[in-house]
Amino acid sequence: MTEIDRDRGRYLIGAGLSALLTILAFAAVALGLSRGVALGIIGVTAVAQVIVQLRCFLHIDFSRQKREDLQLILFSLLLLAIMAGGTLWILANLAQRMM
Amino acid sequence: MSGLFGHLDWTVTPFAAAIADPGTNTFVAAGAAGLVVLGAVALLGFLTWFRLWGPLWRDWLTSADHKKIGVMYCVIGIVMLARGVAEGAVMRAHQAMALNGGPLSAEHFAELFSTHGTIMILFVAAPLVIGLINIVVPLQIGARDMAFPVMNQVSLGLTAAGAALLMISLVIGRFETGGWSAYPPYTGRVFSPGEGPDYWIWSVVPAGIGSMLSGINFAVTIYKCRAPGMTYMRMPLFTWTALCAAIMLVYAMPPVTVSSLMLALDRYAGFHFFTNDLGGNMMNYANIFWMFGHPEVYILVLPAYGVWSEVSATFSAKTLYGYPSLVIATMAIAVIAFTVWLHHFFTMGQSASVNIAFGIATMIIAVPTGVKVYDWMATLWRGRIRMTVPMVYLTGFFILFVIGGLTGVILANPTIDYQVHNTLFLVAHFHNVLIPGVLFAMLAGIHYWFPKVFGFRLHETWGKRAAWLWIVGFCVTFLPLYALGLMGMPRRSSSFADPAFVPLQLVAGAGAVIILLALAATLVCYGVSIRQRGTLAVPFGDPWDGRTLEWAMPAPAPEWNFAVIPAVAARDAFWAEKTGGDPYVAPERYEDIELPRPTALGLVICVATTAAGFALTWHIWWLALSGLVGIGLAVMVRAFATQTTRVLPAAEVAVHHGRWLEAVHTARGITRDAEDSPANRGLAAPDTEVTP
Numbered sequence: 001m002t003e004i005d006r007d008r009g010r011y012l013i014g015a016g017l018s019a020l021l022t023i024l025a026f027a028a029v030a031l032g033l034s035r036g037v038a039l040g041i042i043g044v045t046a047v048a049q050v051i052v053q054l055r056c057f058l059h060i061d062f063s064r065q066k067r068e069d070l071q072l073i074l075f076s077l078l079l080l081a082i083m084a085g086g087t088l089w090i091l092a093n094l095a096q097r098m099m
Numbered sequence: 100m101s102g103l104f105g106h107l108d109w110t111v112t113p114f115a116a117a118i119a120d121p122g123t124n125t126f127v128a129a130g131a132a133g134l135v136v137l138g139a140v141a142l143l144g145f146l147t148w149f150r151l152w153g154p155l156w157r158d159w160l161t162s163a164d165h166k167k168i169g170v171m172y173c174v175i176g177i178v179m180l181a182r183g184v185a186e187g188a189v190m191r192a193h194q195a196m197a198l199n200g201g202p203l204s205a206e207h208f209a210e211l212f213s214t215h216g217t218i219m220i221l222f223v224a225a226p227l228v229i230g231l232i233n234i235v236v237p238l239q240i241g242a243r244d245m246a247f248p249v250m251n252q253v254s255l256g257l258t259a260a261g262a263a264l265l266m267i268s269l270v271i272g273r274f275e276t277g278g279w280s281a282y283p284p285y286t287g288r289v290f291s292p293g294e295g296p297d298y299w300i301w302s303v304v305p306a307g308i309g310s311m312l313s314g315i316n317f318a319v320t321i322y323k324c325r326a327p328g329m330t331y332m333r334m335p336l337f338t339w340t341a342l343c344a345a346i347m348l349v350y351a352m353p354p355v356t357v358s359s360l361m362l363a364l365d366r367y368a369g370f371h372f373f374t375n376d377l378g379g380n381m382m383n384y385a386n387i388f389w390m391f392g393h394p395e396v397y398i399l400v401l402p403a404y405g406v407w408s409e410v411s412a413t414f415s416a417k418t419l420y421g422y423p424s425l426v427i428a429t430m431a432i433a434v435i436a437f438t439v440w441l442h443h444f445f446t447m448g449q450s451a452s453v454n455i456a457f458g459i460a461t462m463i464i465a466v467p468t469g470v471k472v473y474d475w476m477a478t479l480w481r482g483r484i485r486m487t488v489p490m491v492y493l494t495g496f497f498i499l500f501v502i503g504g505l506t507g508v509i510l511a512n513p514t515i516d517y518q519v520h521n522t523l524f525l526v527a528h529f530h531n532v533l534i535p536g537v538l539f540a541m542l543a544g545i546h547y548w549f550p551k552v553f554g555f556r557l558h559e560t561w562g563k564r565a566a567w568l569w570i571v572g573f574c575v576t577f578l579p580l581y582a583l584g585l586m587g588m589p590r591r592s593s594s595f596a597d598p599a600f601v602p603l604q605l606v607a608g609a610g611a612v613i614i615l616l617a618l619a620a621t622l623v624c625y626g627v628s629i630r631q632r633g634t635l636a637v638p639f640g641d642p643w644d645g646r647t648l649e650w651a652m653p654a655p656a657p658e659w660n661f662a663v664i665p666a667v668a669a670r671d672a673f674w675a676e677k678t679g680g681d682p683y684v685a686p687e688r689y690e691d692i693e694l695p696r697p698t699a700l701g702l703v704i705c706v707a708t709t710a711a712g713f714a715l716t717w718h719i720w721w722l723a724l725s726g727l728v729g730i731g732l733a734v735m736v737r738a739f740a741t742q743t744t745r746v747l748p749a750a751e752v753a754v755h756h757g758r759w760l761e762a763v764h765t766a767r768g769i770t771r772d773a774e775d776s777p778a779n780r781g782l783a784a785p786d787t788e789v790t791p
Contacts (some may be wrong), residue, residue, distance in 0.1 A: 085437075086390075087390075091380070091382065094382055
C-alpha cells in the first residue's frame with residue numbers, strides 16, 4: 001500500500017465518521033428526544049467530530065513530529081477553558097449578587 | 100460640507116481654544132499641539148535638507164529586514180516615550196499645585212492620564228519589546244529573517260497607525276478621558292458623546308491586531324526557523340522568553356480587539372453590550388479587557404527577564420545559573436498570567452470566594468519570578484563583573500523591582516485591595532514594576548544590542564549618567580506615592596483638599612524633573628554616540644565577549660545575518676566555539692542566499708489604517724470606506740506578486756565574509772579591562788576563566 005493509498009483511506013474514514021456524527025446529531029433532534037438528552041448527544045458528537053477532523057484531516061497524532069502541533073492545540077483548549085469558564089463563573093456570580 | 104468633513108470644523112484645535120479662552124490650561128494644550136506640529140515640520144525639513152527621502156524609502160520604509168523593522172519599532176517606542184514622560188511630568192507638576200485647584204482643568208487632566216497610560220503600555224513598552232525581539236531573535240537562533248518578513252512589516256504599519264492617531268489627537272480634537280482602560284458606560288455614547296473614546300478605540304484596535312500578528316510571526320519563527328542543532332534546551336534565554344511572550348500575544352491580544360470593537364458597536368451602531376440600559380453589562384467589559392490587560396504586562400516583562408538573563412551572564416563572564424529553572428519559570432508565568440485577571444477588579448462586587456481564588460493565583464505567580472531573581476543573583480555570584488551600563492540598570496532593577504513585586508503580593512490580598520484600590524498606592528505599584536522591570540530592561544537591552552545593529556557602541560559615560568538619573572528619578576517620583584496612597588489620596592484626581600498631601604507631592608514633582616533629565620541624558624547618549632561613531636566602532640562584532648550566536652557575525656550585522664547557517668552544538672554556542680577552538684573559520688563553501696524583496700505593503704496599510712481610523716473618529720464616512728477598501732486592495736495586489744524574493748549570489752557573500760574574516764585574523768583582541776576604551780573593536784581576547 002503506497003503513501004497515497006494510506007492518505008486516501010484516512011480521508012475516507014474521516015469523511016465517513018464526520019458524516020455519521022453529523023447524522024447522529026440531526027437524528028437526535030429529528031427523533032424528538034427530550035431536550036436534555038438531545039443537547040447532550042449534540043455536544044458529544046460535536047466534540048467527537050472535532051477530534052476526528054484533527055486526526056484524519058489535519059493529521060494530528062501522538063507521534064514525535066506532531067507533538068508541537070498537539071501541544072499548541074491542547075494549550076489553546078486550556079486557555080479557552082480558562083477564559084470562557086472564568087467569564088461564566090465571574091458573570092454568573094455577579095448576576096446572582098445583583099438579584 | 101458635513102458629508103465631506105464629518106464632525107470636523109475649525110474649532111476643534113487647541114489653538115482655537117487658547118484664543119477663545121486664554122489661560123494656563125489652554126496654553127499647555129496649545130503648547131503640546133504646537134510641539135507636535137513643529138516636530139513634524141522639523142522632521143520634514145531635516146529629511147528634505149539632507150536629501151534623506153530616498154534612503155529613508157529604500158533602506159527603511161520598504162525594507163522587510165527584521166533588524167530594520169525592529170529598529171523602526173524602537174524609534175516609535177522612544178518618540179512615544181518622550182511624549183509619555185512629558186505628560187507624566189505635566190501631571191506631577193499639576194498635582195504638586197493641586198491643593199484646592201491646580202493649573203489644569205479636570206477634563207484636561209483626565210485626557211493626560213488617559214493618553215499617558217495608553218501610550219506607555221501600547222506605544223512605548225510594547226514597541227520596544229517587539230522591536231528588540233525582532234532584532235535579536237533571528238540572530239540568536241541562526242535564522243536569516245522572520246518566518247513572514249512582509250507580515251512583520253504589516254504589524255509595524257498597524258502599530259505605527261495607532262501611534263499616529265494618538266499624535267493627531269493632540270492637535271485635532273480631544274482624547275478620551277476615561278483612563279487607558281476606557282471603561283464603559285462612561286466611555287459609551289451617552290456619557291462621552293465626543294470624539295475622545297473613538298480616538299482611543301481606533302488607536303488600540305490596529306495596534307492590537309498588529310501585536311497579535313507579531314506574536315504569530317515570532318512563534319512560527321522560533322518553532323520552524325532554528326539552525327540545525329538548536330534544540331529547545333539550547334535556545335538562549337531571551338529567545339525562550341520571546342517564544343512564551345509570542346504565544347501569549349496570540350491569545351491575549353484578541354480580547355482587547357474584541358472588547359474595543361464591541362464598544363465601537365455600542366457607540367456607532369447603538370448596540371447595548373456595555374450600556375446601562377436594555378440589557379447591557381458593563382462589568383463584562385472589565386472582564387474581557389483585563390483578560391488582555393493582565394497577560395499584557397507579562398508579555399512585556401517576560402522579554403525583559405530575557406534581557407536580564409543575557410546581560411547578567413555576559414557581564415559576569417559566567418554561564419547562566421539555573422537555565423532549566425529559568426525556562427520552567429518562564430513557561431509557568433506564561434500560563435499563570437492567564438488566571439489572575441480578576442485582581443484588577445476585586446471591588447466590582449463578586450463574592451469573596453471568587454476574589455480569593457484569583458488572589459491566590461496572583462500570589463502564586465510571584466513564585467516563578469522570585470526563582471528568576473535568585474537565578475540572576477547566583478549568575479553574578481563569583482563572576483567577573485563589569486559594571487557597564489546594562490549592569491547599572493540590572494542593579495537598579497534588582498532592588499526596585501523586588502519592592503514593586505512585594506507590593507504586588509500585598510495588593511493580591513483582596514481585603515487589603517479593598518483599602519488601597521484606586522489610590523496612589525496602586526499607581527506607585529504598577530510604575531514600580533513597569534519602570535524598573537520593563538523600561539530599564541529595554542534601555543539596557545538597547546545599550547547591549549545597539550552595536551550589533553549599527554556597528555558602534557553607545558557612549559558608556561553618558562549611558563551611565565542616564566541610568567543613574569532614571570534610577571534616582573524613579574525613586575524620588577514614585578516611592579512617595581506609596582505613602583500618599585496609604586494616606587488616602589485617590590488616583591486620577593485633578594485636585595485635592597487635604598494639605599497633608601502637599602509635601603510628598605512636591606517631592607514627587609521634583610522627581611519628575613529628574614526623570615525629564617534622565618530622558619534628556621538618554622537622548623544625549625544616542626546623539627553623542629552617533630557623533631563619535633568612529634571611535635566607538637566595533638566592526639568585528641563581539642564587543643562584550645558575548646556567548647550567543649548573534650555575536651559571531653560582523654557589526655553591523657549584514658542583511659543576510661549568517662554567511663553560512665551555523666551548526667549549533669552547545670547552549671552558549673559562540674562561547675563554546677571561542678573556548679573550544681577558533682570561531683572565525685572560513686566555511687568550506689558558500690551558497691546562494693534568498694532574501695525578501697523590499698515592498699511598500701506595510702507602509703500602504705499604515706497610511707490606509709491611519710486614514711480610516713481618523714475618518715471613523717470624525718464620522719467622515721467616504722474616507723473611512725476608502726481607507727478600509729485600500730487595506731483590502733493592498734493585500735489583494737500583494738497576493739498577485741510572484742517575485743517576492745531576490746537571490747544574493749554565493750560569490751558576493753564569500754567576498755564580504757572573507758574580507759571580515761581576514762580583518763579579524765590580523766586584528767588583536769582586547770581583554771575585558773579595555774572593554775569601554777576605543778581599543779574595543781569588537782574582538783574579544785580570552786582572559787576570563789571558564790566556569791563550568
